[in-house]
Amino acid sequence: MHQVNVIPYLTTKNLNPENQESPIHFLSKWKTPEEYFYLRNHFSYPHFYDMHFGLMVDGLVSNTTFISYRNILSMKSKSIVVPLECAGNKRSKFVPKVYGEQWEEGAISQGKWRGISLRDLLSPLHISPTAKEIVFIGKDFGKRTDMLGLFYYARSLPISKALDPDTLIAYEYNDKPITFKHGFPLRLIVPSWYAMASVKWLQWIVVIDHEFNGPFQNVDYVYYPNKETDKGKFPVTVLIVNSTIQKPLDFEILDTGKHVITGIAWTGKGTIKKVEISTDNGKTWNTVFIKYLSNESYSWVRWSYEWEVKNKGEYTIKSRATDSEGRVQPEEPFWNRKGYGYNAVSSVTVKVE
Amino acid sequence: MHQVNVIPYLTTKNLNPENQESPIHFLSKWKTPEEYFYLRNHFSYPHFYDMHFGLMVDGLVSNTTFISYRNILSMKSKSIVVPLECAGNKRSKFVPKVYGEQWEEGAISQGKWRGISLRDLLSPLHISPTAKEIVFIGKDFGKRTDMLGLFYYARSLPISKALDPDTLIAYEYNDKPITFKHGFPLRLIVPSWYAMASVKWLQWIVVIDHEFNGPFQNVDYVYYPNKETDKGKFPVTVLIVNSTIQKPLDFEILDTGKHVITGIAWTGKGTIKKVEISTDNGKTWNTVFIKYLSNESYSWVRWSYEWEVKNKGEYTIKSRATDSEGRVQPEEPFWNRKGYGYNAVSSVTVKVE
Structure with a gap:
């Protein structure tokens, strides 16, 4: 008898830089296994030597300080999904x-990150009262298509977010050292923000008294509502409320009978309070059963809805999440020129025969 | 220094049955490595015992005959890409x-298949002059959504195509035994036809004097030009002329300067004679450089076109193949209800900045 191993794979979007998508429709765990965590890079992978493991902290602090990886591992840690x-x-x-x-x-995955609070790391270094932002610089760098020069991947956070106790300098993912592709040895983890803030291969932290102006801050990761001008632009920061239908698949053909519609929902403000499902293209909505991961307030929720379908035909199924801040997925997405923050009601169309 | 292994993966479309797509945009070989060959199944993988290796030949032949795998391996073989x-x-x-x-x-891959001509296998068995088709039955079976019962995967060929010297009972792919997922031990290989004809896990061959009427012959793999009725239906058989742009990727952002546009083209009748590229959305066309795989008349061709782009802006690039039968990719596809044979001009849109 043959043993047949049927497994999903990352979906390859690009190899240089490596951008691969998580097979989200075929995963049902709370913690995405490392090999199924999506990959999004701006440049080729960095090269560096083990001797440089650690973080340089610079700018408006009492002393420019190098903190070794070993030292970071010895500090009080916390883990968060x-x-x-x-x-x-x-x-x-x-x-x-x-x-x-x-x-x-x-292009979403989640799991358990362990590390130290950035706040604990910085408190002995006496941040200046004039500090406004903290800049985080990775080891990856390269060219851009839109301007000359070489650029490190660098992003800033406002002081208040940087010093939130849950903003981590992380070194473990799902109880193992973070793998190289996901930022080994150290990755900034910024809960509630889109992942461009969670800088990989973190090497350098700079405290500044003004707004950081790098291209990954002020050119990319900015919402541009207009196709032709930059009018009305504003930065991408916190996750907006969203949900994804995992099963059934879009344009799948089903039997009559019982089917379980499943998916996930998440938000960057508060928690998911409600997920509704429509099986008639939005005419009527049903509240679904939601599973929460206990003691993990940032985690996505998993939801399911048992659908009994007696009549053959075409059906458009929609899911709509609401968070504790009253934010609801809109019927239409907010179009913007660089295509960030798509969170319209999730929709799949199926044929029952 | 870290060794970083960046590789593409199959794209997971479904796990039950396993349907995974080849990462066609990231492959440049003539012969698709086995691990990147697309997978398309109608049912779960079959289970069977090694003792049954071989083929049963039945129907309008002199004797119902079992031909062992070992016997097939000992016969005169040929290989074709x-x-x-x-x-x-x-x-x-x-x-x-x-x-x-x-x-x-x-959902296309190619490589070197080795096996015996079906014609050589059948010739000692004296096919009846009344024979009209040969039916090929795999070991995989299961339910359908549209009718009751269990069905083996089974397809027929007209006698003339079945007895073409290049219709093979194959046992090797790229110089190794065909892997289980791709039909081990024996797979029918029908050059020039869409791959539903190349039955995997082939177990049974039946010569008949009428048209075979199985659901994978007369329900699926039929072009239905109308959404609501079956009027005008006709079977899916030979590959139609087609091409795919591999690079650049759709909606990629490029620099000004030189870029090489690459791709493949293929047909099921004759050979590819011409591939044209337009970089202005079809207003003007340029003939491109085509590479042929020598002595392999069924193989796809690989083409490339050096594009120098000086002006920033948005560009729609199109490729259009012509075969030796004068068939040309159309501007618009032939819409049909089950979605077969899409071969409209291939198109990608890029932004140069």
């Missing part, structure tokens, strides 16, 4: 279409 | 959209 979602998740769904990686629904 | 393309390749591109697996451009 955090979903990381690429700001471009679902970009392929925008109409009119927008340029950039054509992510479908799998 | 054959592309196998799922009839539903590119189905996701039809407008209006159609139900079924939403294949993008990777």
Whole structure:
């Protein structure tokens, strides 16, 4: 008898840089296994030597300080389940279409990150009262298509978010050292923000008294509501309320009978309070059963709805999440030129025969 | 220094049955490595014992005969590079959209198949002059959504195609035994036809004097030009002329300067004679450089075109293949209800900045 191993794979969007999507429709765990965590890079992978493991802290602190990896491992740690979602998740769904990686629904994954609070790391270093932001610089760098020069991947956070006790300098994912592709040895983890904030291969932290102006802060990861001008632009920050239908698949053919509609929902403000399902293209809505991961307030929720379908025909199924801040997924997405933050009601169409 | 292994993966469309797409945009070999050959199944994988290795030949032959795998390996063999393309390749591109697996451009792969001519196998068995078709039955079976009962996967060929010297009972792919997922121990290989004809896990061959009427012959793999009625239906058989742009990727952002546009083209009648590229959305066309795989008349061709782009802006690039029978890819696809044979001009849109 043959042993047949049927497993999903990452979906390859690009190899240089490596951008691969999580097979979100075929995963049902709370913690995405490392090999199924989506990959989103801006540059080739960095090269560096083990001797440099650690973090340089610079800028408006009492002393420029190098803190070794070993030292970080010895400090008081905490672990949190955090979903990381690429700001471009679902970009392929925008109409009119927008340029950039054509992510479908799998540029999101979550798991347990362990590390130290950035706040604990910085408190002995006496941040200046004039400090406004903290800049985080990775080891990855390269060219851009839109300007000359070489750029490190660098992002800033406002002081208040940077010093939130849950903003971590992480070194473990799902109880193992973070793998190289996901940022080994140290990755910043910024719960509730889109994942561009969670800088991989973190090497350098700089406290500044002004607004950081790097291209991954002020060119990319900015919502541009207009196709032709930059008017009305504003930065991408906190996750907006969202849900994804995992099963059934879009344009799947089903039997009559009972089917379980499943999916996930998540938000960056508060928690998910309600998920509704429509099986008649939005005419009527039903509240579904939601499972929460206990003691993990950032985690996505998993939901399911038992659908009994007696009549053959075509059905459009929709899911709509609401968070504790009263934010609800809109019927239409907020179109923006670079295609960030798609969170329209999730929809699949099936045929029952 | 870290060794970083960046590789593409199959794209998971479904796990039950296992349907996974080849990462066609990231492959450049003539022979698709086995691990990147697309998978298209109608049912779960079959279970069987090694003792049954071989083929039963039945119907309008002098004697019902069992031919062992070992016996087949001892016969005179030949090898041919054959592309196998799922009839539903590119189905996701039809407008209006159609139900079924939403294949993008990777439901095609090719490589070297070795086996014996079916004609050589059958010649000692004296096919009856009244024979009209030969039916090929795999070991995989299961339920369908549209009718009651259990069905083996079974397909027929007209006698003339079945007895073409290049219709093979294959046992090797790229110089190794065909892997289980691709039909081990024996797979029918039908060059020039869509791959539903190349029955995996072949167990049984039946010569008949009428037209075979199984559901994979007369319900699936039939072009239905009308949404509501079966009027005008006709069977899916030979590959139609087609091409795919591999690079650049759709909605990619490029620099000004030189870029090489690459792709493949293939047909089921004759050979590819010409591939044209337009970089201005079809206003003007340029003939491209074509590479042929020598002595392999069924193989896809590989083409490339050096594009120098000086002006920033949005560009729609198209490729259009012509075969030696004068067949040309159409501007618009032939819409059909089950979504087979999509072969409209291939198109990608890029932004140069």
